Amino acid sequence: MKRIVWFLALGLIAALTIPILIGGGGIVDELRGFPTSQLLLMLGMIVVCWNLNALRLRVLLAGRAGRLPQWRAFSIVMATEFAICATPGGTGGPLTLLGLLARRGVRPAQASAIFAVDQLTDLLFFLSGLIGVAIYVLIEAVNLELGWLVGLPTLLLITALVLLWLTLSNYARVMQITGRWLEKLNVKRRSRFGLARRLLHFRNSLVETLQLPRWQLLAVFLLCCAHWLIRYSILYLVIQGLGQHIDWAWTFLVQMVSMAAGQLSFLPGGAGGAELTSSAMLTPLIGAQSAAAAVLIWRFVTYYFYLLAGFPIFLATAGKAFLRMMNKRKRG
Template identity: 65%
Template sequence: MPRSLWLLPVALVIAASIPLLLGGRGALRELGDFPTGQLVLMLGLIVVCWNLNALRLRLLLAGRSERLSQSRAVGVVMATEFAICATPGGSGGPLTLLGLLTRHGVRPTRGSAIFIADQLTDLTFFLAALIGVALYAVVEAIELNLGWLIGLPILLLGCGLLLLWLMLRHTSYLLRLSGGWLTRLRLGPTRRRRFAIIRRLLSFRRALIETLRLPRHILVLVFALCCGHWLLRYSVLYLAIDGLGESVDWAWTFVIQMLAMAAGQLSFLPGGAGGVELTSSALLMPLIGKHSAAAAVLIWRFVTYYFYLLVGAPVFLALVGRTVIRLLQRRHT
C-alpha cells in the first residue's frame, strides 16, 4: 500500500489534465459559472453517504465490535474510502477496513465476511438498478444501438453474483477438486496443505454465512442504506450537469458513471485516473457538447474523488498513519 501511494500524484495530474485538454478554455468558463450552492449541496450528499455507510457497517457488525460508535464508524468509512481512492484498483480499501476492524475486536475472517457481505449488497443494488434502467429504456423507446450500455453491465454483474453463489454453495466440491489437482502434481501432504489456499476459505465461509443469517429486518435495512448511499452518490453527475444548465436523464448519468468507473479499473492508477475521465467525457460529449462535458466531469470527479482524498487524508493518517510510517521505515532499513 505505501508503494501505491506514490502513484497518487501521477493520478491526480492525469485526472485533471484529460478533461482540461478535451474542453479547453470553454470548460474553464463553464466552471466559473457553476453555482456555488449546487456544489455545496453535492458535497453535503457525500457527507450523508459516509454516515449511511457507517450505519450499514455497524448493522453488519451486529454488536461484535468494541466501542464502534457512529462517529468512529464514520472515521473508519472515510479512511477506507481514502485508501480506495489512493490505491490502484482500490486495493488499499479492504486492507484498511480489516485493519481498523481488528483494532475494534473483529477477527480477520469475520471482518472479511462483513466486507464481502457489504460488496454483495452493492452488486445486488447495481444489478437491480440496471434492470430498472433497462425497463425505462424500453418504455421510453430509446435507441436500441445504445442497449449495450445497459446490457453489458447487467451480464457482467449477473455472472459475478452467480459465480460467487456457486463458490459458496459448492465449497466442498471445490476443496475436493483442488486437492485432486495437487495430488496429481505429486506434492507431499505438507505442501498440499500449504498450497491448497482454498481450504482457508472455510472459516471465512462460516463467518459470511453467519453474517448473512442476521435477522431479516436488519438485512433489509442494510440493503435500504446501500440503496440510499448509491442513489445519492450517483446523483452527483446529474447535479453537475444540471448546474451547468444542461439536461440529461438521470438514468443515463447512472449508466455513464458505472461504465466510467469500470473503465477506470483498466488504468491501474489510483481512483481509475485516466480511464474514468476518458470514458465519461466520450459518453457525455454527444449529449451536451465538449465544453460542458469536460466541466461536468471535472466537477463530478472533484466531489467523488478529490474531496474523498482531501477530507479523508487527515482521518486516514490519524487512524492508520503510524502503521504506514512503520512500513516505510522497514523498507528503508
C-alpha cells in the first residue's frame, strides 16, 4: 500500500511539473483567463460520463447482480475509476470492480468477463474513431507525414482484436500450449489445473456475456460511444476556452496518443507520459504557454477530478475490500 501511495505522489508531481516547465511563468496568466463557466461545464460532462458508464454496467450485468439502482452503479463506477487513476497501470480498477460486484453475488469469473467486454467495446470505439480520423486526414490532406500517428494505433488495435478472436476460437489449443509452458517452468500440477479451471470459468462467462440479446450489446456500444465522445471533447473545449482553435479530430488523436504514451510511464493515471506527449503535440499548433495551460486544465478535469471526487466514494464502498484483496495477493 505504501508503494502505491509513493507511486501516486510521484505521478502527481510529474503531472504538475512537466506542463509548468514547458509553459514557464506565462502559464499563470493563461490559467487566470480561463472561463469558470467552461470549467464547470466540463466537470458536469464528466459526471454525465460516470452516469453513462453506470448504465452500461447495469446493461452488462443483465440482472446478475440483483436489483442494481443507478446510484449504486454510479458509486461502483466512481470507485473503480478512482482505483484506475490511483494505481500503476490502472491495476487497481479490475480488483475494485471484482470486489464490489462480489458483494452483490457476482462470481469473479463473471465480473472479469464483464470488465473484459467493457474493455472490448472501448477498443471497438477507438478503432472506429481512428478510422474516422484517418478518413479526415486523407480528405483534408492535413500533414500526411504524421499519418503514422493514426496508422500505428490502428494497427495495434486491429492486432489486439484479431489475437482475442483467435484465442477465443482456439481456446483448447491455447490452453494446451499454456499448460506445456507452465510445466516447463516447473509450475506445480495443482497450480496449473487451478489456473486452467479459472480461465475456463472466465471463458464461459465471457461467452455468456457476449451472447446477450443484440439490442443489449448495441446499447452497451452506444453508451460506450457517448461516453468517449463526451470525454474526448474535453480537450477541444479547453483549447477553445483559452482562445485557440484546433479541429476536434486532432484533439481526439492527441488524447489517444497521449494516454497510450502515459501507460508506458507505469505511473498512476499515465502521469508524466500523458503530459509530455500532449504538450509536445500541441506546442507547434498553439504555442508552449497555451499548450501547457491546456494540458493542466485537461488533466485536472480528466485525472485530478477523478481522484478528488472518487476518493471518498472509494473509501466508503471499496476501501476495506480493496485492502483485503491486495493483502491476499501479497500473501499469495
